[in-house]
Amino acid sequence: MNKRHYTDQQLLDHIDGLRVLPMETLRQSPADLERLNVLLKIQKVLSSAHLEAPSAQFTARVMSRLHQSVEKPGVSYRNGIWLLMGVLVAVFVMAGMLSGGFFDSFSGQLPGKVMPIPGESFKLQLPEISWSGKVILEIIVVINVALALFMLDRAVLRPYFLRRRLMHH
Amino acid sequence: MGRGRLQVDGEIIEEIYSIQGCNLKIVPRVQVNVITREREETLIxxxxxxxxxxxxxxxxxxxxxxxxxAYKILLNRPEAEEAAQDAFIKAFQYLRGFNRSARFSTWLYRIVFNTAISYKRRRKGTFQDINSAVGLSGDVGGRELDRSDSHQHVHAALAGLNEADQLAIQLFYLQEMDLQEVAGIMGQPVNTVKVRIHRARLRLADELKRMLKEEALTL
Known part of the structure; x- marks a missing residue:
C-alpha cells in the first residue's frame, strides 16, 4: 500500500519538468503522492521568495562614501609591513647577540625564601631558582618569530590575496 | 505574485507585485531597474x-x-544594508581590475557574499539583536498577514539545514538566478552547488513531513 514507485530524484525531475510521471501510477501510490505534494509545497514556497528592499537612501549613501576605505580598522598594509620589519630586525639583532655569546655571562640564582609557618616551630625553605639571560632571550626570540609570522599573515598575505581575488575574479 | 515591466528613458523598470487578500489589491514590492549588458558595459x-x-x-x-x-546571510536589516553598501564601495574601488568577460552582477554579488560572510564572522561572539534572532525568514513586521502555515513550516525547516545549503537553495530560488550564478557567487563548483540544492530539497521535504506529522498529532 505504502510502497513507493518513484525515487526522490524522479519526483524532483517531474517537478522540474525534466520528465513526466503518469498521474495514474502516482495516484496508486499514496506515499509517492504525499512525497510529491511535500516537494511541490517546498518548490512553491521557495519560488515565491521576493527581493528585499534596501533603504531609500542606499544609493546616496554609497555615492557619498565611494572613496572611503571600507576595510575595518586594524593594522594597515603599510603599517603592517613596518611592524613586520621592526620585529624581524629585533629578531636578527637578538639572534646575533646570542650567537656572539653576549648573554652567556648573564646568569644567576634567585635566593630561595625562608617562610615561617604559623603554629609550627620549623620554617619552610623555598628552593633557589637559577636563571640564564641566554635562555630568557631565546624565549623572547621565539615569541618574536611567532609574532612576525602572525604579522606576515594578517598584514601582508591576507590583504594581498583578498586584493588579488577581487581583482581577478 | 505577479510581475510587470515598463520602459522609462531607455531603462526597463521591473515591478514585482503581490496580491493581497481577495480584492486583488496590487502592491508594488520592490522596484528593480533591469539594465542590459551593453548598457552595463557603457556605464562601467x-x-x-x-x-x-x-x-x-x-x-x-x-x-x-x-x-x-546580504540579508539572507546576516538576517539583520541594518547590518545587511551596511554590508551591501560596503560591497558596492569595494566594487567601485576595484572596478579597474574587473574581468570584463565575466558578468558584472556575478562579480558584484560575490563581493557582497564575501563581505556579508566577513560581517558574520566578525559578529560571532557578540550579542545578536532581537530582530536577527526572530528566525530565518526574517520577515518581521508587516508581512505576517500574507504568510501561510506552509511558509512558516518551510522556513522553520530551512533553519535546520546547514548554512551553505540554506544559502545555495535560497539564492537558487531567488528570482532569475541560475545554477552558474549561484556557484559564481558562492565561489563553489557548479556541481557542488547542484548537490547542495538537491540535498537541501530532500532534507526540507523530510523535515516538513516530520513537522506536519507532529502538528497532526497535536490536533
Whole structure:
C-alpha cells in the first residue's frame, strides 16, 4: 500500500519538468503522492521568495562614501609591513647577540625564601631558582618569530590575496 | 505574485507585485531597474573614464539583489544594508581590475557574499539583536498577514539545514538566478552547488513531513 514507485530524484525531475510521471501510477501510490505534494509545497514556497528592499537612501549613501576605505580598522598594509620589519630586525639583532655569546655571562640564582609557618616551630625553605639571560632571550626570540609570522599573515598575505581575488575574479 | 515591466528613458523598470487578500489589491514590492549588458558595459566605461555619477545607475540596478543576498546571510536589516553598501564601495574601488568577460552582477554579488560572510564572522561572539534572532525568514513586521502555515513550516525547516545549503537553495530560488550564478557567487563548483540544492530539497521535504506529522498529532 505504502510502497513507493518513484525515487526522490524522479519526483524532483517531474517537478522540474525534466520528465513526466503518469498521474495514474502516482495516484496508486499514496506515499509517492504525499512525497510529491511535500516537494511541490517546498518548490512553491521557495519560488515565491521576493527581493528585499534596501533603504531609500542606499544609493546616496554609497555615492557619498565611494572613496572611503571600507576595510575595518586594524593594522594597515603599510603599517603592517613596518611592524613586520621592526620585529624581524629585533629578531636578527637578538639572534646575533646570542650567537656572539653576549648573554652567556648573564646568569644567576634567585635566593630561595625562608617562610615561617604559623603554629609550627620549623620554617619552610623555598628552593633557589637559577636563571640564564641566554635562555630568557631565546624565549623572547621565539615569541618574536611567532609574532612576525602572525604579522606576515594578517598584514601582508591576507590583504594581498583578498586584493588579488577581487581583482581577478 | 505577479510581475510587470515598463520602459522609462531607455531603462526597463521591473515591478514585482503581490496580491493581497481577495480584492486583488496590487502592491508594488520592490522596484528593480533591469539594465542590459551593453548598457552595463557603457556605464562601467563611463565610471572608469571618471564619471563617478554613472555608478549610481549600476547601484540602482543591483542594490535589491545585493541587499537581499546580504540579508539572507546576516538576517539583520541594518547590518545587511551596511554590508551591501560596503560591497558596492569595494566594487567601485576595484572596478579597474574587473574581468570584463565575466558578468558584472556575478562579480558584484560575490563581493557582497564575501563581505556579508566577513560581517558574520566578525559578529560571532557578540550579542545578536532581537530582530536577527526572530528566525530565518526574517520577515518581521508587516508581512505576517500574507504568510501561510506552509511558509512558516518551510522556513522553520530551512533553519535546520546547514548554512551553505540554506544559502545555495535560497539564492537558487531567488528570482532569475541560475545554477552558474549561484556557484559564481558562492565561489563553489557548479556541481557542488547542484548537490547542495538537491540535498537541501530532500532534507526540507523530510523535515516538513516530520513537522506536519507532529502538528497532526497535536490536533
Amino acid at each position: 566605461d563611463q565610471v572608469l573614464g571618471g564619471d563617478e555619477g554613472a555608478y549610481s545607475h549600476l547601484i540602482d540596478a543591483h542594490k535589491s539583489y545585493a541587499y537581499t543576498i
